[in-house]
Amino acid sequence: MRARLYDGQTTAAQACDLEVAGGVLRFEMAGEPRLWPVSEIEVEALGPDVRLTRRGAPERLIVQAAAWRMSSGRTRAADRWRAFRLLAVLAAGGMGILLSVFVGLPLAAGPLARATPPDLEHRMGQSLEAQMTLAFPPCRGEPGQMALQALGTQLGEVSDSPFPIRVRAVEAEMVNAFALPGGTILVTGGLIDAAEPDELAAVIAHEVAHVEQRHAMEALWRSVGLGLVLDAVVGGGTGVTQQTVLLAGAATDMRHSRQSEGQADARGQALLHALGLSSTGMATFFDQLAQEETAGEDEAAGTIWAVFESHPASRARAEASQARARAGRPGFTSEAWAAIGAACDRESERPGRGP
Amino acid sequence: MTDINPPAGASEGLRLSQRARLRDYLGLSLKVGILNLLTLTLYRFWGRTEVRRRIWASTYLNDEALEYTGRGMELFVGFLIATALTVVFLLVVLGVQLLGPLGLILLAPLYIGLIAVVGFAFFAATRYQASRTAWRGVRFQLSGSGVKYGLGYLGRVFLTVITLGWYWPAAELRNAAPLWSGLRFGDQSFAFNLEAAKKENLYGPFALAWLGGLLAYGLIAGVAMMFMGAETSDESSVPEGVRFGAVYLAAMLGVLVMVLASASYRAAVLRAVVRGIRFGGVRARLNLTAFAVLGLILGNALLAILSLGLLLPMIQARTARFIINRLELEGQADLAAVRQTTDRGPRQGEGLADAFDISLV
Numbered sequence: 115m116r117a118r119l120y121d122g123q124t125t126a127a128q129a130c131d132l133e134v135a136g137g138v139l140r141f142e143m144a145g146e147p148r149l150w151p152v153s154e155i156e157v158e159a160l161g162p163d164v165r166l167t168r169r170g171a172p173e174r175l176i177v178q179a180a181a182w183r184m185s186s187g188r189t190r191a192a193d194r195w196r197a198f199r200l201l202a203v204l205a206a207g208g209m210g211i212l213l214s215v216f217v218g219l220p221l222a223a224g225p226l227a228r229a230t231p232p233d234l235e236h237r238m239g240q241s242l243e244a245q246m247t248l249a250f251p252p253c254r255g256e257p258g259q260m261a262l263q264a265l266g267t268q269l270g271e272v273s274d275s276p277f278p279i280r281v282r283a284v285e286a287e288m289v290n291a292f293a294l295p296g297g298t299i300l301v302t303g304g305l306i307d308a309a310e311p312d313e314l315a316a317v318i319a320h321e322v323a324h325v326e327q328r329h330a331m332e333a334l335w336r337s338v339g340l341g342l343v344l345d346a347v348v349g350g351g352t353g354v355t356q357q358t359v360l361l362a363g364a365a366t367d368m369r370h371s372r373q374s375e376g377q378a379d380a381r382g383q384a385l386l387h388a389l390g391l392s393s394t395g396m397a398t399f400f401d402q403l404a405q406e407e408t409a410g411e412d413e414a415a416g417t418i419w420a421v422f423e424s425h426p427a428s429r430a431r432a433e434a435s436q437a438r439a440r441a442g443r444p445g446f447t448s449e450a451w452a453a454i455g456a457a458c459d460r461e462s463e464r465p466g467r468g469p
Numbered sequence: 470m471t472d473i474n475p476p477a478g479a480s481e482g483l484r485l486s487q488r489a490r491l492r493d494y495l496g497l498s499l500k501v502g503i504l505n506l507l508t509l510t511l512y513r514f515w516g517r518t519e520v521r522r523r524i525w526a527s528t529y530l531n532d533e534a535l536e537y538t539g540r541g542m543e544l545f546v547g548f549l550i551a552t553a554l555t556v557v558f559l560l561v562v563l564g565v566q567l568l569g570p571l572g573l574i575l576l577a578p579l580y581i582g583l584i585a586v587v588g589f590a591f592f593a594a595t596r597y598q599a600s601r602t603a604w605r606g607v608r609f610q611l612s613g614s615g616v617k618y619g620l621g622y623l624g625r626v627f628l629t630v631i632t633l634g635w636y637w638p639a640a641e642l643r644n645a646a647p648l649w650s651g652l653r654f655g656d657q658s659f660a661f662n663l664e665a666a667k668k669e670n671l672y673g674p675f676a677l678a679w680l681g682g683l684l685a686y687g688l689i690a691g692v693a694m695m696f697m698g699a700e701t702s703d704e705s706s707v708p709e710g711v712r713f714g715a716v717y718l719a720a721m722l723g724v725l726v727m728v729l730a731s732a733s734y735r736a737a738v739l740r741a742v743v744r745g746i747r748f749g750g751v752r753a754r755l756n757l758t759a760f761a762v763l764g765l766i767l768g769n770a771l772l773a774i775l776s777l778g779l780l781l782p783m784i785q786a787r788t789a790r791f792i793i794n795r796l797e798l799e800g801q802a803d804l805a806a807v808r809q810t811t812d813r814g815p816r817q818g819e820g821l822a823d824a825f826d827i828s829l830v
Contacts, residue, residue: 126605204504208510
């Protein structure tokens with residue numbers, strides 16, 4: 115079998131004769147015999163030719179593919195067992211990552227959150243609040259802020275929260291409330307405008323429950339795992355496989371967020387009961403939300419997308435809260451409620467501006 | 470063809486040709502896609518290696534195919550190292566945030582430093598690929614300092630930012646220069662002639678691309694503000710589906726405008742870089758028009774979209790064939806004088822470049 119030989123030192127081609135006998139390829143280079151076991155030879159198809167190499171050897175041999183097939187009985191680097199073993203290890207690795215990220219990490223997120231030093235969580239909350247203040251400046255009505263804080267303090271005392279509870283109203287039109295890591299709860303002006311007193315009290319109790327159970331920290335651990343780890347494993351990626359894995363990660367994250375919301379509803383109501391306060395506001399608040407949701411959009415979309423929303427469908431939450439509701443004292447006195455209503459009122463707290 | 474024509478000694482002219490048959494990449498694409506799925510994409514390092522082997526093996530210089538000698542494991546180890554570095558970086562960012570307001574000031578240099586890391590990663594990826602490329606059994610190498618390249622890259626990005634983008638054409642040539650002047654085939658050096666590269670008219674096409682970019686950005690931002698701003702002010706007037714549809718459509722249009730406007734610049738930059746390359750007495754020329762680039766980009770985009778990204782290997786082969794077959798080499802090089810060196814290049818692959826998603830093939 116004739117071959118073109120490159121010696122791995124220069125670019126000059128040399129003519130060379132190859133012989134295969136007893137599973138060994140034999141050729142001569144500069145008068146020296148070379149013996150390559152056929153099983154160790156890598157074969158690369160080059161049109162009508164093949165290129166023969168052996169790992170670690172500098173020489174390259176180019177022979178006609180047909181001639182090589184005839185004399186060696188094979189055309190491929192047939193280390194199929196090696197390739198199969200690699201695939202098995204990779205598939206097992208992928209499965210292991212899949213299990214640990216989708217099952218292990220969400221399970222571990224709760225214990226991890228509770229094991230996080232409260233001081234660290236508190237500092238993270240401060241840093242986050244500083245960033246949020248840029249978008250949502252605090253409301254200026256101090257009496258209203260104090261009334262909100264009073265309820266927060268009471269709820270905090272009956273809870274097992276590792277942090278003192280701090281409640282602040284912020285200027286924002288949307289209807290929302292946030293529990294930051296480390297015990298700070300932000301309530302938007304839009305929520306204050308939209309809610310009845312008992313409803314606002316219920317929302318604050320819900321957020322206190324988030325703080326107590328360290329859900330913000332848990333969500334952080336979970337999203338670190340699902341987002342960063344998965345992203346690192348699949349390499350960001352634009353292919354359909356990468357996107358599928360990342361979407362599955364996002365869906366898992368959402369599923370666990372919804373569980374946390376349901377827990378916080380129930381625990382929030384229990385905290386209100388412990389203070390002898392009414393917990394009926396929770397149900398009416400979600401009822402109102404559910405009505406607005408169905409009024410604005412068609413219902414079919416509402417049910418389909420409920421799977422992907424972080425809050426369980428408001429209707430279901432309203433029903434669950436209704437079943438747990440108990441009557442009691444109002445969460446805010448009428449004076450307190452008046453002060454809260456004025457807290458984010460721009461005209462009232464900036465003397466000298468406007469009529 | 471195994472006819473033996475030992476070179477006569479002396480100098481040789483050079484001819485490049487890319488002979489990939491795209492239908493051969495259908496099966497390979499499918500195989501890589503399925504194995505990626507089975508292994509949670511961990512197979513991608515081996516898949517990429519196999520695709521490169523195929524593309525290299527169908528690229529012929531003077532009727533002898535190039536050889537890609539990289540291994541999937543090298544890319545995988547590079548990936549692990551890059552992942553470890555990323556974790557360290559994120560821990561530093563987290564730690565700095567806990568320092569309070571002062572920490573936020575420290576974040577800026579950290580993120581600016583990332584630009585230098587991108588440059589370093591690009592250099593390292595090129596070095597890896599060069600060292601895993603051989604022809605007639607002799608390896609290529611990239612010499613030079615990745616750190617120096619990263620810092621230079623950072624400087625050029627800075628100049629681009631303060632000139633509102635207008636330094637970018639000059640920056641692109643200077644980004645290419647160290648990669649070509651540092652390239653070696655065996656013990657023989659390539660060179661990059663910046664003056665020759667500069668003879669290509671870059672600023673005319675760039676002006677077009679710049680204005681197109683401005684137009685596209687204005688279009689997307691305008692539509693987004695018009696429709697997304699409506700969310701807070703007046704919810705009921707425009708249904709949500711229509712709003713998202715409009716923004717999506719604007720984004721697609723914007724991208725199309727950008728592709729159309731920048732095609733002639735992309736072609737010009739490639740022509741300019743190729744014009745600067747020297748190896749011995751060999752000079753290169755790229756016969757590439759804006760229309761050809763447009764056809765390549767739109768064809769690739771279509772293949773990618775219709776196959777949901779599965780045909781990426783075919784797209785890479787198509788791109789390689791497209792560029793290489795438009796290369797013309799003139800002049801002679803003394804190939805008989807080339808000697809292999811003992812430098813085998815970096816031990817592991819382009820992990821950092823992979824992390825930043827900037828490797829080309």
